[in-house]
Amino acid sequence: MFDLELTKSNDLVKHEALVGRLDKNHPKFPEVLGNLKKLSAGYRGEKTVDYFLKSLPPKRHHIFQGLRLPIGKNFFQIDSLMMSAKSGLLIESKNYAGTLLFEKNQLTRTLSGSTESDIFQNPLTQANNHKILLKYFFEKNKIPVIPIEHLVCVANTTSNIVISPGYIEADKRVTRAENVLQKIEENDKFYNKAVIDDKTIGKLCKLLKTQHTPLTNDILQKYGIHKSEIxxxxxxxxxxxxxxxxxxxxxxxxxxxxxxxxxxxxxxxxxxxxxxxxxxxxxxxxxxxxxxxxxxxxxxxxxxxxxxxxxxxxxxxxxxxx
Ligand SMILES: [Zn+2]
Structure with missing residues (x-):
């Protein structure tokens, strides 16, 4: 069941509204539009993964989409988190187009027909960091230890995934969206014993829901746009x-x-x-x-x-x- 449904983020909704109102000749317009395109692509990727998660048996997992949790003075956001009494599974979705080369230290994206590449943080590192932060979060809130796995889900069906030779972790944990159900099945088969009781999983889900803090930012301040301009x-x-x-x-x-x-x-x-x-x-x-x-x-x-x-x-x- 979905404890937290996928919705457009506050940031995406604000960018949509701002692009609609901002004059196309405004000096900030290209930057706002560029960020809107990135946010929209990310959301489409999350929707693709969400589509597959919606076909899971409803009682097997508690699913949280776009969960944003506090840790110390910071927050971290997980695209999809699935929890059961047996294990947890954290999924980061990416919707990058082009050829994606996964290496330990980075992700290199090359669009078809282009000779230039973009370098991104390796999303596996990001997912692993989120997993560590989630463990700290559970520790802090006195939730018993529960095994948690992580996956990176590539939602764009046209992208070409290349994993650097010998990078076994990426072979195991990078998957296309259409294979995500299979990965979840494997995870559920491996972790087949309950490690916490029903009461604790109830407590854990309640904790995640109450601590979820959607990002709210001042978009006009971010771009230095005055309200009189819109x-x-x-x-x-x-x-x-x-x-x-x-x-x-x-x-x-x-x-x-x-x-x-x-x-x-x-x-x-x-x-x-x-x-x-x-x-x-x-x-x-x-x-x-x-x-x-x-x-x-x-x-x-x-x-x-x-x-x-x-x-x-x-x-x-x-x-x-x-
Ligand atoms: Zn008109």
Whole structure:
């Protein structure tokens, strides 16, 4: 069963929203877009592995997708963790295209037709480090010792995996996504005796869920983009910004579309990219409204929770918005 389902990371959702709002000629646009592509590729890789994990017998493992745990002052994030009373299995997914040469100290990726290569950290080292950190985490939280294995799963079906001769660990632990079920079967066959009881596995799963801390970062600060550079309501048809407020509808000057509620998506993106609260004046600025009255009217349509009165009123992002 999935104790933690796969979702798009906060960072990916923020990058999607920011790329949608940022002017294509903004100096930071290529960097933001480049990082969005990396995050999207990573997520597609995780989805591929998730697809296979979803066909496992539901009661055999507790599965945590995108688990991010604290250790000391830092955090570490595991793409997929499978726990049972017999063992644990940690999976790092990679979605790199091209020829992937696995060597002890690095991963070299060469795209087809290219003479240049990119060097990455060996994902097996990364998986092994996460395994060690997970052991520390269990020790710290007084969970009894349980054997944990790790795998690197290459999700991109077009990539060509090359393992450096004699690198036995990679032969054993690097697999394609379509072979992941077989690897899990082998692991479950090898570790066939329960080492902790049901009560402890329950405690362990509860601990993992309560300690899971999704990354939240200030994306505008990260790229040095000011909030005034991403204002305006976006046209749902041609994506141009801003649409003009006409009272009962919004008008796109580029494609002439008229729409009633594209401001809802804009407010959602404000909460996502800027902060989880908004005042009347901030809404005027962000939606490029003609008056405070217009903002009051739009806010009245949304029934957002608020604190404070009159001019000091602050509206809050509801738990599930829009
Ligand atoms: Zn338009």
């Amino acid at each position: 204002t305006g309501v976006q046209c749902p048809r041609c994506f141009s910004i801003p649409m003009l407020y006409r009272g009962r509808y919004w008008d796109c000057l580029s494609c002439q579309m008229k729409a009633r509620d594209p401001f809802i998506k804009a407010i959602n993106e404000y909460f996502l990219l800027i902060k989880p609260t908004i005042t009347n004046q901030e809404l005027v600025e962000f939606l490029q409204l003609p008056s405070a009255r217009a903002a009051t009217y739009l806010l009245s349509l949304l029934n957002l929770p608020y604190t404070g009165t009159n001019k000091g009123r602050v509206y809050h992002q509801p738990p599930l918005f829009p």
